[in-house]
Amino acid sequence: MSSLIRSPLFLVLALWAAGLGAAAQFAKIVVIFPELQAHYGQTGAASGYLVSLISFVGMALGLVAGVIAIQIGLRRLLIIGLSLGALISAWQSTIPGFEMMMLSRFFEGLSHLAIVVSAPTLISQFATQRHQGAALTLWGTFFGVAFAVVAIAAPPLVDAHGLGSLAFLHAFYMAGFALLVSLVLPTYDRTAAPAWPSLGEIARRHLTVYASPFIAAPALGWLFYTLTFVSLLAILPAMVDPSQRAMVTAAMPLASIASSLTLGTWLLRRLQAVQVILIGFALAICLALALIALGVSAWLAIALFASLGLVQGASFAAVPQLNPGLPERALANGGLAQMGNIGNGLGTPMALAILTLGSGLGLPLFLIISYAAAIATHLALGRMRKASPGV
Known part of the structure; x- marks a missing residue:
């Protein structure tokens, strides 16, 4: 059993499944968006930010997440992202007020970035050279698969257990995978990370990367x-x-x-x-x-x-x-x-x-x-x- 859970195939599948949780951070809002709009009442166009605020975080900080991964390590960043996502979804399951829900979506954007930067990088590390392309192709399906699963599961779940039940189930899922990856992903002796870059250095890093x-x-x-x-x-x-x-x-x-x-x-x-x-x-x-x-x-x-x-x-x-x-x-x-x-x-x-x-x-x-x-x-x-x- 130990050799099975440490096999490249198991690790790749575990990382892909963790990615489904990241995609569900979008899907859990999109699929029940009309119900959320009805619950929050006269929020007008601002309700759209319940969906898009995660994207805005990614626009600004996507590359910063890559810098953080270098500093603290991919495994640690993934566990932090999953754990933060579990805590946020648990809070969202209480269906807080609109302003607090919006604030939670900002922090959920940070969780999402941590996962989508670290998980595919780890997949490329653990997959064998021969199967690396297939493993990363599998990763590329995470968004579509998660949306399909949530679209099927959400309506009966919400009908039976209320609006917060979808976020509660998502919190349970994220917490479970935070525990799983912390147990199965190997740790490596890391050399000392470089000093944390300044804001100016991060800006220059953007230029270097895109050049x-x-x-x-x-x-x-x-x-x-x-x-x-x-x-x-x-x-x-x-x-x-x-x-x-x-x-x-x-x-x-x-x-x-x-x-x-x-x-x-x-x-x-x-x-x-x-x-x-x-x-x-x-x-x-x-x-x-x-x-x-x-x-x-x-x-x-x-x-x-x-x-x-x-x-x-x-x-x-x-x-x-x-x-x-x-x-x-x-x-x-x-x-x-x-x-x-x-x-x-x-x-x-x-x-x-x-x-x-x-x-x-x-x-x-x-x-x-x-x-x-x-x-x-x-x-x-x-x-x-x-x-x-x-x-």
Whole structure:
């Protein structure tokens, strides 16, 4: 039993399951958002910050979390993130006043960042070289899987036990995984960490990271992925035949997960991660062109998400391929968190603004421009890497 729980497979699955808890920090609010709005009454547009405040924290502090991981260690940062998340959800289960709930979401953003920076970096450390791509592809599914599980479990749970029950169950889950990872993740003798950087040094670190074609590449490509992914989830179902709307809403994220775990894993065994990312974006451009020619349909929407699934897993797999050192991987995953939150925060308002222009070409052109920019960015960074001996 001891050898089983210390095996790379068990450790990877435990870290992925911990990531489901981080994704559920979004899902537990989104899935019952109408009920929360009804409970809090006349909060107006401010209620939207119950969802987005975590993203704002990630926009500002994503890379800072990578710096903290270097200072205190990945294992410790993960345990802190899970423990803090458990405490916050336990408090949220009491359904505090609106202002206190908003404050709790800010601190939950810190917990979320700690997990999404440390867990994939640890996965890249524990997975064997042969299975690293598959392990990080699995990690890339954590958001979609968590949303699907919460969407199924939340309605009967809340109906039976009240509005706070979902947060209470989430607190129990997070506490359980904080205990599990503290028991199963190996500890290492760490050399003394460097002195804590000043605010000026952190600002310079941002410039250094995003100037590096090795550390920055996964994050900069991820920006264009997240710019469209969440916005398409929100917008495309309303554009298909009403009789197919429910099916499309469920099938789009599932198609992304399925293509990532099947075709994406197969391609990562044969190609470099950045090449798989480029294939995914190129297929997405072709499907966006099909949207112009044929209009929005259920199966085109699902196929578009299947192509984006290749980008999903390969972006995480690119981190260890481009960055052999754990400090660089931690910074790269911090960059992924930061760019992902920026994309999530900006994408839906941009897409909705384009739709208000009334042209059927607007949304497909937005997709084509975004994905072409992603390809151009990756190709430019690839040329920089060839010209540079290292990070």
